[in-house]
Amino acid sequence: MQWSTFSSVNLVMHLLVPLIFFFLSQLQNFCRLYYARIGIGTPSKDYYVQVDTGSDIMWVNCIQCKECPTKSSLGMDLTLYDIKETDTGILVPCNDKFCYDVNGASLSGCTANISCPYLEIYGDGSSTAGYFVKDVVQYDGVSGDLQTTSTNRSIIFGCGARQSGNLGASNEEALDGILGFGKSNSSMISQLAATGSVKKIFAHCLDGANGGGIFAIGHVVQPQVNMTSLIPNEPHYNVNMTAVQVGRDFLNLPTDISETGDRKGAIIDSGTTLAYLPEMVYEPLVSKIISQQTHLNVRTVRDGYTCFQYSRSLDEGFPNVTFHFENSVVLKVYPHDYLFPFEGLWCIGWQNSGMQSRDRKNMTLLGDLVLSNKLVLYDLERQAMGWTEYSCSSSIEVQDERTGTVHIVGSHFISSASTLNAQLTFIILLLSVLSCSLWSLKC
Template sequence: MNNLSTISFPPFVLLMLCFTLSFQSSHQSHHHVISIHSLFPNCSSSKGTKKLSQSPSTLEIHQRHDLCWQPTSSSSDTTKSTQQLLEEDQSRVDTIQAKLSKKSKKQDPFQTKKITVPVQSGRSLGTGNYVVRVGFGTPKSDLSLIFDTGSDFTWIQCEPCVKACYDQQDPVFNPSNSKSYTNVTCDSQLCGPKLRSATSATPGCASSTCVYGIQYGDQSFSVGYFGVETITLGQDVFPNFYFGCGQNNQGLFGKSAGVLGLGRNSLSFVSQTATKYGNAFSYCLPAAASATGLLKFGSSNPYPRTVKFTPMLSRSDGASFYFLDLIGMSVGGYKLGISGSVFATGGTIIDSGTVITRLPPAAYEALRGAFRKAMAKYPLGKPASILDTCYDFTGYSTITIPKIGLFFRPGIEVGVDPLGVLIAASVSQVCLAFAPNGDPGDVGIYGNKQQVKLDVIYDVGNSKIGFGPGSCN
């Protein structure tokens, strides 16, 4: 029997062996190996999703059912679904950019003649892709709401739907069946600048009742009575919650009952529950439609050491949004040579409703170049809408992709889950899930596709945002 301890190698062989092992270890640590099957969401198995442990202040997060699709290499309907998702996402981004642009004139649903015109085919409000269940009224009715960090105002559809209500999964809320509902009167101090700041529209008045309106760049909107109601999250009950009781709602909201606004305005859910939850919330977004995420209100004191914090910035032109300081990016373990001024010109927000991360043109070009170089062995595919770096993985069962990291002040790196790097229209059209802005001065947006499976902590009271290992599947 040979004794390995007696075998000797020439020095150059040992050197080459060490180099090879070192290279393989480095390559594996800076890349992901993923199956092609994992790139395609499937909602059919959602009923089997395991339940996650949660506290009374924690809600389960699910993807909107209307966003589920099952891509195949030959399905034209699949391509259409992905195309629509990207178009809706761009619609939301256009609205955010318009809201933050000093040159843009904000629309007012009480001053436009288009308020009763149905939303254009294939366009939507684009308010978000994740829903949670919230109780309204006494006795309570549980409703599925899109939760949105990019808006402030909470509203739901209400009977009698004086003008129009779109189709939703749950029965439409009837305020006349609730013992705790009241209307806000026109002479209330809230029916003025405060309501306008939350909706970007001047309030109206109907039979002494305050009327809200919220409209978006694609003409989607909700108009209705400004009311006060008791809402319930698990075992936590909040009386005197101000919200919108929608009587005329048009847009592609899926099957949700409305929107839960988690922005920074005084009328947002975060602000109205600050006494209980301390102006803090966090979420973990599921990577797959069949998985479950968590939306938790309240803070942890102290936070786990694994959580990395970056300062939450403030801007006078975007109080609704959560600004942070993106300062760099990495691909495959190498930090890209992007000047910090590239990101600083337009600034960056983090948004739960935008799907695809938007970057300044120069930053995107650097990312695209590095990613394409790392993926050179794979054949390019046809671009998909706003996505120009796509691949044809026909015949592949697994692929190797470079890890992508985002750097935030003061230098923390937040990795992107492998399922957040790519988005699939079909096996022959799998694309890098990042896109460029049209102008260097446009705000960058850290989208939800790149946030999946992270614990994202909004400690609004202490003006910081944290990122840690995800607590969801």
């Protein structure tokens, strides 16, 4: 999981016009780090980036970087972006409106020949710093049932020149960068919407069972999703949580649970692996889970994970955890979702946010542990979001808002179309998932 002032994402991108889909991939391990492959520059080169709805910028490692990873144990070749090797790349000057918006003010000493800098610090202390560039990003758009065609758009993104912590050269399970799909004007979804290419609506379906999934920009009409309002004036995708249920029992929590902790509501974040809860929620929740089996030999392993031995069916032996939100929206998490294997033990994926975050702040942060195997829809046009349980290896239906035509998109059955239909409004990303060790899970 990653908390940041800006954020990054790993994804495979395919674009058409107003609806976009990315197909996700995942390697087999609990570390559900979803990433995608995107093309950048002219001629286009492939980059592998993490898909992150909890951050606002896209960045990739740059040729000038001395502390960037140059190889990965994940099976892909890493690529350093070099603006000199692309015909369409330009530097973003510090007097550009984008730079002003990102920093909230004019930069001291700025002149037209100085590039716009960025600095991103994450919840685990890792950081990325560099400067902004603008270049074309390649996508596949939906051109028919189970068909795509390729196009591109110019996007401003970070050129990472200095990385630290889990983003640095010592990270064996490295990617090329992060793709931010947050709410701010600097995010990719906002940049695309500003050009009229898409509306600010997207969805993802993260396949926790088989790996992979879909990330779609545009109007998903099937499956249908129950929606709850986003909390106004919050930088992330925050929603009002009203209750927490363990099995049949509701936790005894304050009436206004959304005010519990240091930040309003629950944050929904695809760039976070686990789920982080305020202490007053975490303690009784974990206690009720463990109490289901009276003879568990519970132990704490490195980094504070609560683990135990158990050889029977997880779903029969432990309770479901259900989060309740406004407008009767519920999010159910099963034992096979919140328990993960490690060295012959089962470990609990719920974490105490006050103990794990860099700033020691209590918050409710729900990551891939609870989001997998669900179609999650973000509608910034209506300031709402929602989800429904869904098989993410199956197909979804998307609608062209210009023509009303509905097309079928499947995560594993996309073929390439030979011509671009300018009337279609869908973009798709095929997602992948990384495997990583217990100790590399980031908060």
